[in-house]
Amino acid sequence: DGYRNTNQVSDDYRYQDGNYEAPNDGYYRGGDEPAHEEDAQSDVTEGHDEDDEVYEGEYQGIPHPDDIKEKQKKRAPAMADEYRDRADLMAERMEDEEQLAHQYENIIEECGHGRFQWTLFFVLGLALMADGVEVFVVGFVLPSAEKDMCLSSSNKGMLGLIVYLGMMVGAVLLGGLADKLGRRQCLIISLAINAAFAFLSSFVQGYGFFLFCRLISGLGIGGTLPIVFAYFSEFLSREKRGEHLSWLCMFWMIGGIFASAMAWSIIPHYGWGFSMGTKYHFHSWRVFVLVCSLPCIASLVALKFMPESPRFLLEIGKHDEAWMILKQVHDTNMRAKGEPERVFTVSYIKTPKQVDEFIEIQSSTGTWYQRWLVRITTTLKQVWDNVLYCLTAQYRMNTLMLAVVWFTMALSYYGLIVWFPDMIRYLQDEAYESRVKIFDEEEVSHFTFNFTLENQIHRNGEYRNDKFIGMKFKEVKFEDSLFEDCYFEDVTSSETFFENCTIISTVFYNTDLYEHKFINCRLINSTFMKEKEGCHIDFEEDNDFLIYLVSFLGSLSVLPGNIISALLMDKIGRIKMIGGSMLISAVCCFFLFFGNSESAMIGWQCLFCGASIAAWNALDVITVELYPTDKRATAFGILNGLCKFGAILGNSIFSSFVGITKVVPILLASSALVGGGLLALRLPETREQVLM
Numbered sequence: 001d002g003y004r005n006t007n008q009v010s011d012d013y014r015y016q017d018g019n020y021e022a023p024n025d026g027y028y029r030g031g032d033e034p035a036h037e038e039d040a041q042s043d044v045t046e047g048h049d050e051d052d053e054v055y056e057g058e059y060q061g062i063p064h065p066d067d068i069k070e071k072q073k074k075r076a077p078a079m080a081d082e083y084r085d086r087a088d089l090m091a092e093r094m095e096d097e098e099q100l101a102h103q104y105e106n107i108i109e110e111c112g113h114g115r116f117q118w119t120l121f122f123v124l125g126l127a128l129m130a131d132g133v134e135v136f137v138v139g140f141v142l143p144s145a146e147k148d149m150c151l152s153s154s155n156k157g158m159l160g161l162i163v164y165l166g167m168m169v170g171a172v173l174l175g176g177l178a179d180k181l182g183r184r185q186c187l188i189i190s191l192a193i194n195a196a197f198a199f200l201s202s203f204v205q206g207y208g209f210f211l212f213c214r215l216i217s218g219l220g221i222g223g224t225l226p227i228v229f230a231y232f233s234e235f236l237s238r239e240k241r242g243e244h245l246s247w248l249c250m251f252w253m254i255g256g257i258f259a260s261a262m263a264w265s266i267i268p269h270y271g272w273g274f275s276m277g278t279k280y281h282f283h284s285w286r287v288f289v290l291v292c293s294l295p296c297i298a299s300l301v302a303l304k305f306m307p308e309s310p311r312f313l314l315e316i317g318k319h320d321e322a323w324m325i326l327k328q329v330h331d332t333n334m335r336a337k338g339e340p341e342r343v344f345t346v347s348y349i350k351t352p353k354q355v356d357e358f359i360e361i362q363s364s365t366g367t368w369y370q371r372w373l374v375r376i377t378t379t380l381k382q383v384w385d386n387v388l389y390c391l392t393a394q395y396r397m398n399t400l401m402l403a404v405v406w407f408t409m410a411l412s413y414y415g416l417i418v419w420f421p422d423m424i425r426y427l428q429d430e431a432y433e434s435r436v437k438i439f440d441e442e443e444v445s446h447f448t449f450n451f452t453l454e455n456q457i458h459r460n461g462e463y464r465n466d467k468f469i470g471m472k473f474k475e476v477k478f479e480d481s482l483f484e485d486c487y488f489e490d491v492t493s494s495e496t497f498f499e500n501c502t503i504i505s506t507v508f509y510n511t512d513l514y515e516h517k518f519i520n521c522r523l524i525n526s527t528f529m530k531e532k533e534g535c536h537i538d539f540e541e542d543n544d545f546l547i548y549l550v551s552f553l554g555s556l557s558v559l560p561g562n563i564i565s566a567l568l569m570d571k572i573g574r575i576k577m578i579g580g581s582m583l584i585s586a587v588c589c590f591f592l593f594f595g596n597s598e599s600a601m602i603g604w605q606c607l608f609c610g611a612s613i614a615a616w617n618a619l620d621v622i623t624v625e626l627y628p629t630d631k632r633a634t635a636f637g638i639l640n641g642l643c644k645f646g647a648i649l650g651n652s653i654f655s656s657f658v659g660i661t662k663v664v665p666i667l668l669a670s671s672a673l674v675g676g677g678l679l680a681l682r683l684p685e686t687r688e689q690v691l692m
Helices: 006-012 035-044 065-082 086-111 115-148 153-181 183-201 207-222 224-233 238-266 284-291 294-303 310-315 319-336 368-389 396-434 542-556 558-572 574-594 598-626 629-655 663-680
Strands: 014-016 019-021 274-276 280-282 437-440 443-445 452-459 462-464 467-469 472-479 482-484 487-489 492-494 497-499 502-504 507-509 522-524 527-529
Touching (some): 086 319, 115 153, 115 319, 115 542, 153 224, 153 629, 310 629, 396 574, 396 598, 396 663, 574 598
Parallel strands (some): 443 462, 452 472, 467 487, 507 527
């Protein structure tokens, strides 16, 4: 007990207001002066400014003792961090982040919600609109592109899935980069990639290059969804976040409406284009692809005038830049409200301790590509660490549950979205086949056919000395027929075949009646001259108009669901919104058993889309709120990438049952929605939570 504790000794001196205060315990410490001496000294030095006094060692190059002390104080924390355990540093950082989260919430409330947020709302809405357009583009151009590029069934399937594959990779990659490079910068990169390759895809002629362009275009647009929601949420206060993120989701609907309207008004006009020689053709569907890149380009230009997220800048220690942006938000909103005299009262914002350090490589170190390689690998390693962090004990359960909900929602929604148009086409084809005209044992000689034959079957017919000139065959089949001394010139055909026919001394000049259209036929002394080259769009499909209308109505039907979810998101909560919406959507699926007509299928599609949109909106909101700022876009990107994987599976599985059975797609979609909806009820509610 004769020795004093070292902690007690260190606590004897307490740091207050920039000075060390000695304890008043009766011991003399050499620095204490009586109060009356201080008063006397003050009287003597009255009118004397110590700042004007010249330190006597200044001219000898000796630093002032006060300067030495200041440098030691600044150096001490940095030196101490080198010897501290990383777990301690992370614990301190998490404490700092919690303080920052509450302070940032108060700052955003002081900045208010006004002109700045609404401007950013429309700029980011255009980016989200571009994402919605990308989903519909390939489906609309596929009927025309398959004839223009001579696509086989496997090529058509690959073209339909390649965009989702690119979006899956882009969501994970660009979402992860947004947590390291910044929301605004990565969103600009994402939109630039999409705009460039979407524009390029409208001009390329070959299938392989077109497929590659759509893949990279999808990769670019895949990053927009995670970044847009993370970006916009960091400018919103807690009481505004759920509602306004739900309003933002409406732009995805607007993108679908825009794509449907443009397809309806452009693609059927086959003459809207140009040709250069016989090899290069720019048809109307390419004009449509070009027009669909406009929302992306508009958002890209507007983003140049938007600032980076201040929450992200604070996370990486850039206090001054973040403060300037928050002041800009405050001043913009106050001026719009007619209160320009309101002063931004925040002077200092807490910044978390920086644990990860990125060491900039000097220009003299290695070659330029070696320096860039090190930068890229270091950044990708940090992104990978963020991905693994989302699976740590703190977030593992939430991540796994969200992954299941995202996947089941995507499997059902995207699978049915493809299944609805395919089922409508199937019903149309059945109705079309029921109207087929059958001609048996007809004999025609010395006759000139110069008109269109459509939806006909000719059996056991005989055609002698007949001419087929400048005509079109559509869905025509000749079975067990005889053609003798006939002449075919400038004939165009679609789904036309000759089966078990005998063709004698017949000339085919400038036709597209190729060898594969003659099945088990005998060709005797017949000549094929100057066959048509390439593939041709020769018939405007009447059912294309209905498909565009179906997509248009399906996109428009989510409007009521969007409005309801936006108004109720902060009132009933995210969890009840997800669970309720998915269970109602599952009930809608069961009614599809009664959809035996085109109008019934369209009606149930609209009901399903309108019911499911609330779940999508709530999923976007809760995913943003469950993760901290430095992991938010990464986690959203992972889950959205899994969503696109579910879309690929849904498209493949559901389309394979068209015309076979309705039971499997309906039961699969319903069970997935019920399972995902019940699991969503176990997620934590986040509507009262500040953004960490």
